[in-house]
Amino acid sequence: MTRLQSEGKCIFCNETFSDKGIGRHLTTHLKKMEKEQPSSNQAFHLKVSAGEMFLHLLVDGNTKFREIDGFLRAIWLECCGHLSSFQIKKKRYNIRWGGGGDFGEKMSSKISTVLEKGMQIDYRYDFGSTTPLDIKVVNVYSLKVKKGVTLLSRNEPLPILCDICKQEPAVVICSICIYEEASMFCEDCAKKHEQTCPDFEDYAASDVVNSPRMGVCGYEGGTIDTERDGVWKK
Ligand SMILES: [Zn+2]
Ligand SMILES: [Zn+2]
Ligand SMILES: [Zn+2]
Ligand SMILES: [Zn+2]
Numbered sequence: 626m627t628r629l630q631s632e633g634k635c636i637f638c639n640e641t642f643s644d645k646g647i648g649r650h651l652t653t654h655l656k657k658m659e660k661e662q663p664s665s666n667q668a669f670h671l672k673v674s675a676g677e678m679f680l681h682l683l684v685d686g687n688t689k690f691r692e693i694d695g696f697l698r699a700i701w702l703e704c705c706g707h708l709s710s711f712q713i714k715k716k717r718y719n720i721r722w723g724g725g726g727d728f729g730e731k732m733s734s735k736i737s738t739v740l741e742k743g744m745q746i747d748y749r750y751d752f753g754s755t756t757p758l759d760i761k762v763v764n765v766y767s768l769k770v771k772k773g774v775t776l777l778s779r780n781e782p783l784p785i786l787c788d789i790c791k792q793e794p795a796v797v798i799c800s801i802c803i804y805e806e807a808s809m810f811c812e813d814c815a816k817k818h819e820q821t822c823p824d825f826e827d828y829a830a831s832d833v834v835n836s837p838r839m840g841v842c843g844y845e846g847g848t849i850d851t852e853r854d855g856v857w858k859k
Pocket of ligand 4: 799800801802808818822824825829
């Protein structure tokens with residue numbers, strides 16, 4: 626697949642930037658805020674990415690990993706309560722935490738006791754049909770922020786076109802055929818696919834949503850920020 630144009634809006638000024646530009650842009654706001662209202666409280670700017678999709682989060686240092694897990698599930702992931710885990714890349718003990726057993730760091734650990742600027746975390750949702758996410762600690766600020774997780778930006782719905790006609794926005798995925806061939810369809814092409822694919826008619830039709838979990842395990846979209854969770858409009 627060719628790389629899709631990915632862009633996001635800034636929560637502070639509502640301007641739109643490219644995937645690359647939005648991180649730098651948010652940094653200028655956050656640095657200014659830190660200068661104007663310094664605090665002993667720590668706040669973490671995290672970038673979560675999956676292919677062309679991204680989330681920029683501002684997270685209070687007292688937040689627990691479990692709460693970040695909950696946020697990611699609500700916006701991008703939750704289908705039927707699968708296990709999930711965090712793992713810090715290249716850290717010597719290189720262990721995962723979350724899901725069943727906790728070792729060392731725990732889901733109940735506060736992020737300020739674990740995270741440092743530049744750290745990369747490998748997050749996984751569902752150890753069967755896994756949706757992996759990369760989390761990067763972009764920066765750490767001395768800043769008083771809202772409790773928990775604040776969404777600073779996310780990619781707007783990607784311009785995904787129908788794999789058949791290549792003209793109209795794709796609105797539905799065949800979650801079975803996608804393993805064999807490109808299977809994202811516009812409404813008209815979906816009707817045609819229905820005639821040749823009994824699975825699609827029965828259960829395999831899955832909505833295109835603004836999440837890396839789309840088309841997997843019957844995922845039908847998030848429960849927060851739902852207005853940006855739809856399909857791309859031409
Ligand atoms: Zn801005
Ligand atoms: Zn599921
Ligand atoms: Zn089509
Ligand atoms: Zn199919």
